[in-house]
Amino acid sequence: MASPIEFFSNVEKDSWVHRMDPRVKILMVLCLASLPLLFSDPLYLLGWFVLFLVLIMSAKIDIKPIMILFYGGLVMVFVYIMYGTFLAYPEETLVYAKFIWRWGPLVATDIGFYNGLILGSRLLILLMPIVLIIATSEPSMLAKGFMKLGMPITISFILLATLRFLPLVFEVATRVMEAQRVRGLNHKTFKERISNFKFLLLPLFINTLRQSRTLGLAVESKGFGARQWKEFYRDFAMTKTDWIILVILLIFVAAMLYIRFGLNLGWSAIYRP
Amino acid sequence: MPESKNQVVVDIRDLSFQYPRGSVPAIRNINLQIKAGEYVVITGPTGSGKTTLAICLNGIIPNLVEGELIGEVIIAVDMNTKEHPVHELTSSIGMVFQNPEDQLFSLNVTDEVAFGVENMGYERQDIIQRVDAAIEKVGLVSRRDYSIFHLSGGQKQKVAIASNLAIAPQILILDAPTADLDPISSREVVGTLLDLRTKEPSKTFIVVDSDISDVISLADRIIVMNKGEIVLDGTPVDLLKNHFHELDDLGIRMPDHIRMMHWLNTAFPGQKEFFLEEKDVRHLMEKYTSSGKLIFTLPPEAVIPKPKEDPVVRFMNVSFKYKNGPTILEDVSFDIQHGEFLAIVGENGTGKSTLMKLMSGLLQPSKGIIETSGVDTSCALEEVLNNVGYLFQNPDNQLFMGTVAEEIAFGPRRQNCSEEEVNKRVDEALEMVGLQDACEQHPFTLSRGQRQRLAAATVLAAQPSLLLLDEPTTGQDQVALDNLMELTQGLIKNYAASVIMVTHDMDLVSRYATRMIVLDKSRILLDGSPLEIFGKKQDILARVCLAPPSMVSLTNNLGGKNECIPNFEWAISGAKIHNDVKTAV
Numbered sequence: 001m002a003s004p005i006e007f008f009s010n011v012e013k014d015s016w017v018h019r020m021d022p023r024v025k026i027l028m029v030l031c032l033a034s035l036p037l038l039f040s041d042p043l044y045l046l047g048w049f050v051l052f053l054v055l056i057m058s059a060k061i062d063i064k065p066i067m068i069l070f071y072g073g074l075v076m077v078f079v080y081i082m083y084g085t086f087l088a089y090p091e092e093t094l095v096y097a098k099f100i101w102r103w104g105p106l107v108a109t110d111i112g113f114y115n116g117l118i119l120g121s122r123l124l125i126l127l128m129p130i131v132l133i134i135a136t137s138e139p140s141m142l143a144k145g146f147m148k149l150g151m152p153i154t155i156s157f158i159l160l161a162t163l164r165f166l167p168l169v170f171e172v173a174t175r176v177m178e179a180q181r182v183r184g185l186n187h188k189t190f191k192e193r194i195s196n197f198k199f200l201l202l203p204l205f206i207n208t209l210r211q212s213r214t215l216g217l218a219v220e221s222k223g224f225g226a227r228q229w230k231e232f233y234r235d236f237a238m239t240k241t242d243w244i245i246l247v248i249l250l251i252f253v254a255a256m257l258y259i260r261f262g263l264n265l266g267w268s269a270i271y272r273p
Numbered sequence: 274m275p276e277s278k279n280q281v282v283v284d285i286r287d288l289s290f291q292y293p294r295g296s297v298p299a300i301r302n303i304n305l306q307i308k309a310g311e312y313v314v315i316t317g318p319t320g321s322g323k324t325t326l327a328i329c330l331n332g333i334i335p336n337l338v339e340g341e342l343i344g345e346v347i348i349a350v351d352m353n354t355k356e357h358p359v360h361e362l363t364s365s366i367g368m369v370f371q372n373p374e375d376q377l378f379s380l381n382v383t384d385e386v387a388f389g390v391e392n393m394g395y396e397r398q399d400i401i402q403r404v405d406a407a408i409e410k411v412g413l414v415s416r417r418d419y420s421i422f423h424l425s426g427g428q429k430q431k432v433a434i435a436s437n438l439a440i441a442p443q444i445l446i447l448d449a450p451t452a453d454l455d456p457i458s459s460r461e462v463v464g465t466l467l468d469l470r471t472k473e474p475s476k477t478f479i480v481v482d483s484d485i486s487d488v489i490s491l492a493d494r495i496i497v498m499n500k501g502e503i504v505l506d507g508t509p510v511d512l513l514k515n516h517f518h519e520l521d522d523l524g525i526r527m528p529d530h531i532r533m534m535h536w537l538n539t540a541f542p543g544q545k546e547f548f549l550e551e552k553d554v555r556h557l558m559e560k561y562t563s564s565g566k567l568i569f570t571l572p573p574e575a576v577i578p579k580p581k582e583d584p585v586v587r588f589m590n591v592s593f594k595y596k597n598g599p600t601i602l603e604d605v606s607f608d609i610q611h612g613e614f615l616a617i618v619g620e621n622g623t624g625k626s627t628l629m630k631l632m633s634g635l636l637q638p639s640k641g642i643i644e645t646s647g648v649d650t651s652c653a654l655e656e657v658l659n660n661v662g663y664l665f666q667n668p669d670n671q672l673f674m675g676t677v678a679e680e681i682a683f684g685p686r687r688q689n690c691s692e693e694e695v696n697k698r699v700d701e702a703l704e705m706v707g708l709q710d711a712c713e714q715h716p717f718t719l720s721r722g723q724r725q726r727l728a729a730a731t732v733l734a735a736q737p738s739l740l741l742l743d744e745p746t747t748g749q750d751q752v753a754l755d756n757l758m759e760l761t762q763g764l765i766k767n768y769a770a771s772v773i774m775v776t777h778d779m780d781l782v783s784r785y786a787t788r789m790i791v792l793d794k795s796r797i798l799l800d801g802s803p804l805e806i807f808g809k810k811q812d813i814l815a816r817v818c819l820a821p822p823s824m825v826s827l828t829n830n831l832g833g834k835n836e837c838i839p840n841f842e843w844a845i846s847g848a849k850i851h852n853d854v855k856t857a858v
Contacts, residue, residue, distance in 0.1 A: 005422040008380055012420055140379050140388075164378060179670035182633050182663040183731065184655075184687040199673040206717055207669050211375055218376035219388070221331050221368045222436060226360035228394025233387035233404050235397070 006065040007167035010135040017059035017136045021242045022145025025133055028249050032129040035256050036122060039266040045121050052128035061135045068170060069134065073127040077120035084116020085109075139163035144232055153227045165212055172207045176200060280350070282443055282477050283307035283330060288344035289501075290325060290334055299325040300501045303344070309443065310474055312491050314509075315481045317498035318524040318750045319722050326498070327446050327481045329354065332362040349443050364393065367437030371449040373429035382424070383408070383417050385432050389440045407439035410472060411465050425621065427458025431465055438469075444477040451487045453747060455621055455777040457818045463487050483750040484526035489513075489549060499523055514538065514547040524752030529780060529824045529841040530554045536841075537561070540850055555827050562831055569828060569838060570847040583647055584608035585739050585771040586632055591641035593627055601627045603795040604641075611738070612765055614772045616782040616803070619792035620818055625775045628792070629741050632773065633661045646738050659688055662732035663741045668724040669717070677719070677727055678703070678712040684735030702730040705760060722753055729760055740764055742774040746781060758785055779822040783807060783839035793817045807839045 011018075017025070032055075036048045056063075063070070085108050094100060097109035133142065143160035147153055177200065185199055186192040260266050288303040300322040307313055315323045328334050332354040335342040346354040349365040367389075370376040379385040387404045395403070408417050411431040421429060430450055437445055447466075451459040466478065470491065480488045485495070495512050497505035497520065504523075505516055512520065513527070517535045520527065530551040537557060538544050548554050561567035586609040593602040601624045609615055617625050630636040631643055634650040634657040643650045646660040665671055674680040681702050685695040703709045706726035711719060716727055732740060745757055762785075764770045776782060782789055783803050791799040791806065791814065799806050799813060806814065807821040811829075814821060821839070828838040838844045 008420075008422070011380060138380050138384065140384050175665075175667075176670050178630075178635055179663070179665050180673060181635060182658060182661065183671055183683065184658055185673065202717065203669055203671075203673055207667070210669070214370055214372070214375040215378065217328070217333055217337065218368075218370050218433075219378050220337060220359050221333065221363060222378075222389035223360040223363040223392035223440065225358055226363075226392050226394065229391060230394050231397035231400060232391055233383060233397075233400050 007068075007170070009065050010059075010061050011138055013060045013136075015059045015136070016241070017055070017132065019239075019241070020245060021236060021238050022137060022141045023149055023236065024238070024242045024246055024249075025137060026142070026145050026149060028245065029129045029133040031249060031253050033126050035253065036125045038256070038260045040118055040122070041266045041268045042118065042121070044266040045118070045125060048125050049121075049128070052125065052132070056128065056132055056135075059132060059136050061132070066131060066135050068166075069131050070127065073124060077124050080120040080123055081113070081116035084114075084119050085112040087112055087115070134163065141234070144229070144236070147229055148236055153229055156229075157224075157227065164215075168211060168215075169204075169208050172211060173200070173204050176203045176207060280309045281306045282309045282349055283479075284345075284347040285326075285329075286345045286347070288326075288329060288342075288346060290329060290340055290342050292338075292340045295340075298501055299340075300329070300498075303503060305496070305503065305506075307444075307477060307479065309477055312470060312478045312493045313480070313496060314485055314488050314492040314494070315479060315496045315498060316483060316485050316520075316525050317504075318483060319753060320720060321483075321498040321523075322501040323481045323483075323498050324448055325501075327368070327448055327479070330444070330446060330479070331366045331368045332357060332359045333368075360392070363389065363442065364440055365442050366444040366446065367440055367442040368446045369430065369433045369437060369448065369450055372453045373426055373433055374453075376433050377421050377429060380420055380422070382413060382419050382421065382432055385421060386435045386439050389436050393440060403439040403441065407435040410438055410469060411435045412468075425458050425461075426454040427461035430454065430458070430462050434462075434465060434469075443475075444479065446479045446481065449482045449484075450480065452482065452484065456779070456820055457620065459487050463491070466491055483524065486526055486528040489528065489531065497523065497525070509549055510547050513549070521751075524750035524755075526751045526754075529822060530827055532841045533558070533824070533827060533844065536845055540848075541566070551823060551826065558827060558831060566851045568849040569831060569844060570849065584610050584644075585613075585646060586773075587642075587644040588631075589642045589644075591631065591638045591643055593624070593631060593636065593639050600795050602631075602638075605795075605797055606641075607790065607797065607800060609739075609771050609773065611769045611771055614761075614765065614785055614787045615774070616786035616789040617773065617775045617792065618777070618779070618782060618789060618819060619798075623792040624795055625792055626743065629663070629743060629773065629775055632739070633663050633741060634658060659735075660738045661741065662735055662737035662739070664728060664732055664743065664745065666744045666747045668721070668728035671728055671731070672716040672724065675715060676713050677708055677716055680716050680727060681730050681734045684731055688735065698734040698736070702734040705733060705763070706730040725753065726756070729757060733760060733764060736768050736770075737764075738768070738770050740770055740772045742772065742776075744776055745774060746776060746778045754781075761785075779807075779820065780824075780840065783822045783824070784842065791817065791819065803839055808837050 020028070032052070036045065039045060039048065086106055088107065089109065089112060093111065094107070094109060097111050099110040101108045139160050142163070143156040146159060147156040180199060185196050283306065285303050285305040289298045289301040291298040303326060315326065317323045325334065328338065329346055330348065334340065335355060336359050342355070348354060348362060352362060352365060354362060377385050379388055383404060386407050387400060390400045390403050408414055411434055413428065413431055413435065416424065416428065421432065424432065451462050454462065469476070470478070478491070480491070482488060489509055492509050495505070495507065495509050496503055497512070505512055505519065513531055513535065531549070534548055534554045538547060541561065544557070548557065558567070562569065588605050588607050591602060591605045592600065594600040617628060619625055627636065631638060631650070632645060634645070634654045637651050645657045648656045650657050672680055674683055678699055681699045682695050685698045690698070703712055706729055708723060708727060708730065711723065716724060719727060740761060742761070746754055761772050765772060774786065786803050789799070789801065789803050789806055790797055798817060799810055807825045811821055811825070824840050824844055825837045828844060830837070838847070
């Protein structure tokens with residue numbers, strides 16, 4: 001698991017995404033994360049996937065240190081695929097299925113699997129711009145950017161605290177697992193991880209709680225509770241590039257809306273009775 | 274507004290506090306006044322209540338920590354901590370915590386220093402002015418745009434100090450500010466505090482630490498706590514001269530030059546002055562040695578076990594690097610014999626911890642072979658782990674069973690010992706660490722000191738042939754550290770085990786280690802006895818920014834002899850006082 005220094009290693013890189021004003025970056029990611037939800041045609045979803053891949057590559061992001069963000073997403077994708085595959089479809093739908101597998105009350109069909117795949121792909125695509133923004137932004141600048149866009153200070157602070165605490169939990173887990181390994185408790189194979197998970201939980205919880213408590217007290221003693229954010233040391237100033245990106249973004253959003261609703265493209269009925 | 278000197282800025286009246294699950298109050302009947310511009314050190318053994326007192330001062334208690342608070346704390350003349358939330362007290366009292374890693378919230382130096390003033394809602398111009406001034410005061414101008422991950426421990430602690438200074442509180446509390454730092458970083462932080470004292474004479478500094486070695490030269494006043502109460506309060510000279518044994522019995526870590534000063538005071542009854550500065554103590558020693566009243570003789574060197582065919586650990590041309598990372602260790606070869614106590618020292622990032630993880634089999638070498646008790650760590654890891662005991666800095670990482678007894682029994686059971694043998698080892702280990710009465714308790718209900726002893730017990734019960742100690746001084750007072758070292762000595766004596774310790778504490782090395790390895794730039798720079806390295810290789814140590822123990826500086830070339838004494842115990846055991854001197858020693 002990545003330490004905080006590894007987890008945030010992408011933030012220190014330099015690319016056009018890193019240099020963007022946090023507000024423009026937030027707007028861009030909000031648009032890019034929500035637009036794919038309008039599409040379900042696999043070809044269009046593939047297009048979104050390629051677009052995000054290009055964006056992540058152009059931002060010089062190394063995926064390995066932030067793989068943990070994908071792990072959670074991949075679990076959700078798997079759950080979605082399973083959900084779609086085993087959803088109880090009406091019998092009249094099943095006549096269209098080319099493949100049916102039954103085991104007790106469970107019924108899996110190729111239609112269900114296809115539906116699950118589309119649902120999972122859309123979730124994965126949604127995850128990509130989120131990874132883009134987390135990997136290229138300092139948590140505090142991101143939270144300040146949200147606040148400048150009108151998000152309540154308390155929610156901005158919660159976001160900031162979550163981003164700061166997440167790698168801390170991974171670091172503590174690594175240290176505890178190492179210490180337990182030396183005492184003969186393994187967390188290597190899947191079976192060992194499952195059976196020894198109970199031994200990991202309490203020390204992980206207590207250590208994370210202690211460390212985050214110290215961090216919490218430290219930030220409280222620096223006036224965190226005042227939540228008086230008005231102005232910042234670093235100025236928020238839109239550059240010419242930011243304006244250009246904003247204009248391109250607006251044109252892109254309009255084009256996507258026109259394709260989807262004006263031309264009625266990009267949607268394939270998932271569920272076909 | 275700066276307070277005038279002699280004005281009381283901290284006024285504690287009949288203060289007691291008890292945590293919700295505590296059986297006794299953590300602090301009780303505290304009455305204390307601290308004046309503007311005073312530099313106060315609050316010390317005491319682990320669990321004496323000093324940190325609880327510190328967080329009462331800045332309002333964390335009672336605003337954020339639950340418990341029963343009786344009495345009052347008045348800050349900056351008229352702010353009662355019961356009536357103001359923490360952020361309202363922030364502009365009057367700041368706090369720097371022990372571990373720099375646990376208290377920095379932002380990823381960048383400037384952002385972190387600005388964090389507090391931004392929270393307070395100041396105008397941008399004011400924020401810039403305060404942040405720039407604070408960064409300048411702690412000497413971090415050249416690193417203002419650095420990521421905090423690229424700073425040394427000392428620099429991180431300076432960032433924490435600067436982020437408090439930017440808010441410009443009248444009082445700054447520092448909770449064990451050098452406890453988690455290497456010697457270079459500690460010197461950096463102490464230098465900054467000395468500098469700040471000159472730059473801001475009206476600011477009040479309160480340092481809380483069980484080790485007064487680093488901060489003794491800064492203090493105007495020392496307050497000693499024990500069992501939640503203030504037991505001593507006075508100037509450093511008064512306390513160290515007249516209450517030395519009380520401080521020593523409480524487990525307060527003191528530098529060797531202070532121990533030597535006290536010894537000289539006792540050995541030479543005519544010696545009335547008590548010096549705090551190392552150079553003054555050295556002058557005094559020179560005075561006595563040159564007049565022939567005092568002779569220091571070098572005790573015989575510790576016997577280093579002769580190399581055997583079957584060393585406990587054998588490193589053969591070992592290199593290690595993380596995938597896509599820099600080389601951590603390069604072509605390292607050495608053996609460790611049975612019964613050896615090896616200290617591994619070096620700057621942060623030189624590969625000390627990696628070396629320990631390689632020995633325990635947690636990491637595998639990129640090149641070369643490592644054998645632990647004759648077993649190749651890359652082939653039979655389980656067998657290696659049966660022979661290795663690893664005591665981590667934080668005991669909570671290695672405790673996971675439901676009761677103290679089960680925790681200790683885990684190791685012997687894993688080694689397939691009979692139940693009779695398991696019970697025998699559990700009883701022995703419980704007795705050794707004094708936890709017999711707690712054997713059915715959950716490990717996490719014990720105090721930190723008890724958890725540290727329990728972690729030691731789990732290692733002892735497994736009777737390893739190799740014990741690895743990772744920074745054993747962290748978070749320990751002198752008594753707890755002495756106890757741990759006694760246990761390790763017992764392991765060496767009873768089971769011919771070898772002990773390997775990673776540490777920054779050169780006094781500890783000089784007291785216990787029979788051999789030391791100095792790492793530099795991924796390689797072994799020096800390998801020899803502490804006496805030899807501290808005495809004859811000081812120039813090489815200085816090149817890698819390592820300072821020898823303070824006794825070495827005190828006794829270097831003393832009386833024209835080209836030798837030195839590495840620790841206080843050796844110095845006084847070999848000291849001869851002229852017959853004419855009537856001594857109390």
